[in-house]
Amino acid sequence: MSELGPETRALLDAARSGDEPTPEDHARVKRRVWAQIGVAVGAAAGASAGAAASNAGATGAKAVAASAARAWLTWKGLAVVAVAAGVGAGAYALARAWSAPPQSSGVVQIASPTAAGSTVPAATPPADSASATPADSTPVVDVGQLPVAAPPSASGAAAAPASSGSLQDELALIRAADAALRAGNPARALALTDEHARRFPRGALSEERAGMRILALCAMGNASSSGAAAFLASHAGSPLAPRIRTACGL
C-alpha cells in the first residue's frame, strides 16, 4: 500500500464511482447483445439443421434453436410465434431468414397463430411442444409481416427496454428489406434501408441495415461500389457475411 500517496488515494477514491454506466448504456448494449445472440445462434442452428429442415422438432440443433428463439423473440418483441410450431421451427425459420437463400417448397417458415392480432399478448409459454402444430401444416408467412406482441411475461426478461417500440419498428424495416430482396426487388430493399438509416441512424440494427444495403446493391449489379469488402472486413462474423459473399461474388 505504501506505493501510493495520499493524493493519489484520494483521486482513486473519487474515481471509483466515476465510470458507472447510465441506464441508457445498460439498455442500449443489452439490445445489441440480444440482437446478436438471436441472430448468431439462430444462424448456427440453421446451418446445422441441413436439408431435413421441415422436421425441425427432430434436429439436434433444437436446444440451441430454442434458446435462440427465446432470446430473439423476447428481445425483438416478436413473442408471437415460437409457441405454436415448436420453438425449434421458429428459430430455424429465423435462422433461414438471415443466413440462407430462399427455398420455396417444403420449408417451414414461422407459423403464425391464426388469431394473432397485432395486440394480442403471447400468453402461451414458449417451448411447450405438446401444443405444437404439425410443422408441415403450418402456413408460410413472410417474416416481415409477423404480428408484434409483448414478450411473454414468464420469460425472465421482464424488463423490456423502454424503446422496444422503436426496436420493433427497426426490425420491421429490416425484415421488409429482406423480404423485398428475396422477392427479387432490390430497389425496394434499398429504399427500405435508406428509410431505416433516416429514422434510426444509430439503430440497434445498423449492422443488419448495412448488410442489407450491400446485398441490395450487389443484386442490382453494383457489387464493386457496394462496400461489401469493407463490411466483410469489419464484420467477419456477421450472420449476413455468407450471403454477402455469395451475392457479391467475393
Added chain:
Amino acid sequence: MAQTTPPVVALASRREESTSAASVPAFDEIYDEHFAFVWRSVRRLGVADGAVDDVVQEVFIVVHRRLAEFAGRSSLRTWLFGIALRVVRDHRRTLKRKSPHLAHEHEDPETVGDARERGPHESTERAEAARLVRLILDELDDEHREVFVMAELEQMTVPEIADALGENVNTVYSRLRAARQKFEQAAARLRARDGWRMR
C-alpha cells in the same frame, strides 16, 4: 430479478453438461447484475469511449457462448473479468495494428457520438477523477494496468486477481507493487504538468 424462472436464454443448450445447473445463473441475470462491472472494467482497461459499446457487447457475447464452461471454479466476477481482459487485449491489439501510435485516438468515428451523449449523467467531479485515472492508467503497461484496475478500482483480492489472470499469487503481488509505483509516478507527472490537485 432473482425470483424469475432461471435458465432462459443461455442454458437450454447446456443442460446435459453435468456441472450443477443450479449454480450457474441465467445469462440475462448475469447481464443485469454485472453489466456495470464489465462496463467500468472495459473503460478502465483502456478502451476509448467510442468503442466501449462494441467491446462490452463482445464480452457478453463471449460470456453467452462460454457460459457452459463456467463451472463455479472461480467467482463469477473473476470469470467475467478474465473474459473482459482478453476481449480488451484483442481490441487494443487490433487497434495498434491499424495505427501503431496511440490506440485510443483512432476509434471508429461512427460510434463516438454515442459516448458523448453520456455527459450529464456523470457527476462532474467523479467523472473528472475517473478521466484522470484513465489517463494515468493509459501510461501503464497492459499487465500493470490490469492488476491495478482489479486491485485498486474494483478492490478485488490478490487471489481473485491471480485467478482471473491465471497467474500465481506471488506474481500478482509483485506485479501489483510495480503497478502502484508506476501509477504513482505517472500521477506525480500529471500533477506537475497540469497542476492537478485532488482536494
